[in-house]
Amino acid sequence: MSRHKIAIVGGDGIGPEVIAEGLRTFEAAGVELETIDYDLGGARYLKDGTVLPDSVLEEWRDVDAIYLGAVGAPGVPPGVIERGLLLKMRFELDLYVNQRPFKLAATDDQPGHDFIVIRENTEGTYAGEGGFLRKGTPHEIATQGSVNTRMWAERAVRFAYELAATRNNHLTLVHKTNVLTFSGDLWERAFNEVGAAEYPGIETAYNHVDAACIYFVQDPQRYDVIVTDNLFGDILTDLGGAVSGGIGLASSANLNPARTGPSMFEPVHGSAPDIAGQGKANPIAAILSGAMMLDFLGETEAAARITAACDACVDLTGSTREIGDAVSSKL
Ligand code: NAI
Ligand code: MG
Numbered sequence: 331m332s333r334h335k336i337a338i339v340g341g342d343g344i345g346p347e348v349i350a351e352g353l354r355t356f357e358a359a360g361v362e363l364e365t366i367d368y369d370l371g372g373a374r375y376l377k378d379g380t381v382l383p384d385s386v387l388e389e390w391r392d393v394d395a396i397y398l399g400a401v402g403a404p405g406v407p408p409g410v411i412e413r414g415l416l417l418k419m420r421f422e423l424d425l426y427v428n429q430r431p432f433k434l435a436a437t438d439d440q441p442g443h444d445f446i447v448i449r450e451n452t453e454g455t456y457a458g459e460g461g462f463l464r465k466g467t468p469h470e471i472a473t474q475g476s477v478n479t480r481m482w483a484e485r486a487v488r489f490a491y492e493l494a495a496t497r498n499n500h501l502t503l504v505h506k507t508n509v510l511t512f513s514g515d516l517w518e519r520a521f522n523e524v525g526a527a528e529y530p531g532i533e534t535a536y537n538h539v540d541a542a543c544i545y546f547v548q549d550p551q552r553y554d555v556i557v558t559d560n561l562f563g564d565i566l567t568d569l570g571g572a573v574s575g576g577i578g579l580a581s582s583a584n585l586n587p588a589r590t591g592p593s594m595f596e597p598v599h600g601s602a603p604d605i606a607g608q609g610k611a612n613p614i615a616a617i618l619s620g621a622m623m624l625d626f627l628g629e630t631e632a633a634a635r636i637t638a639a640c641d642a643c644v645d646l647t648g649s650t651r652e653i654g655d656a657v658s659s660k661l
Contacts, residue, residue: 334394334627335364337592341371343601344611344650345399351613351654352397352620355639358658359632361624366393372403372411372601381414387422391591395623398596399616404603417456423591425584426452426482427489429622430567430598432574433641434550445553446493447570449563450486451584453477454513456560478513478559483520489587490557491529497554501525502535504542504558504566517559542566546573571598578612579644581619583626595623609649614640617657635661 338353340346356363366389374380390396396419401411419425428449436442459475487503494501503521507514518536525534535552537545539562545552546569558566571580580598597615605611618640625633639660646653 333362333364334629335366335392336623337368337390337393337396338365339368339370339396339398339401341399341401341601342373342403343400343603343606344599345371345401345601347399347606347609347611347650348597348613348616349397349399351650351657352616354654355617355636355657355661356620356624356632358661359624359636361629361632370415371401372406375406375410376403381410382418387418390423393592394627395592396594397620397623398594400597400599400601402601413458417458419594420451420584423594424452424586424588425594426450427486427583427585427587428563428567429493429583429585430570431581431618431622432550432570433579434574435644440551443551445550446497446555447563447567448486448490448493448555448557449567450483450557450559451563452560453479453482454560456564476510476513476559476561478516480516480520483517483559484524485587487517487521487524487557488528489585490555491525491532494532494555495529499532500535500554501529501532502537502542502553502556504537504539504556504562506539506562507536508538513559521557539566543569546570550574567598575644577615579614579618581615581622583619583622585626593623593626595619595626609651611650613650613654614644614657617654 340349401415428451430447433444434442455474455476457477459477460473463471490501505514505517507518525532571577577599582596582598584594586593597619599615602611621633621636639657642660643656646656
């Protein structure tokens, strides 16, 4: 078995607590990793102003993956860590796909169901286009542009088709084409043309994002794989988390599918300063994100075993360590 080289960013608050459980789980699953710790996040910024040095990015070009807990601490001005660390990683490492799986438990009137959202992760309104005019005056203006590259929409769409082909051959585009008539038009053509030319066997559907919000709550069974833009994906995936077990279970991958550099894997939740240091954080989201990492690195068997072990523990209550132990004991 090859030894994977993993950059670890525990980060702030509960981040290091949940990452520690992830690492213990991988060990229990018999996966050998070479880990390198990086002290980054809100606390580091408050200590010496460091956010994400270029020298660290250089080192990361040489690792197989990045495993991140959560970053952000009280007292750090908004945007410093989000733009300076998380978005910079996405842009610099070209992590152009954000993948988030959702699992709905079976209920009395519905069988269990799972679906995946693929969010374009590098442009749209998050590209940083825009600015102020006359800032701070009564006549100030702020603009925030949405950047949509045909090739970059296509690469996200193509990834989603490929994923759909490994599942149930069904893919839904979510956008707001009736109002966003420029970006929506580009996305819709990219979606339809890539599908028709390269994936004729995949059945497609389209939902406006507002309708998708209703379906996420009332009829998520209609979805198998969804592809959407950066902002819609950000909001929709939080809704997905809320309807499928909550923030303690929500995992994610920020992928560079071309593998020109490492991909980054993190639980969806933040640093939860309200419960940090108390052993109350649920580590399942971090462990599942780690399973996505192992899967992406080719450790498919270990990844499947860890995911199954987590699935068997989703209803457990207990301390961070107790839940981590319970997952490990299932391995
Ligand atoms: P949060 O996700 O940290 O916490 C929201 C609520 O969920 C809190 O009540 C918290 O106790 C609870 N919670 C979160 N994770 C949990 C877990 N694993 N087990 C049990 N309960 C859990 O979001 P919030 O409060 O908005 O942000 C706190 C800090 O985290 C901020 O500095 C924010 O910027 C940062 N953040 C970082 C993210 C990242 O690193 N990707 C993502 C979201 C927020
Ligand atoms: Mg979000």
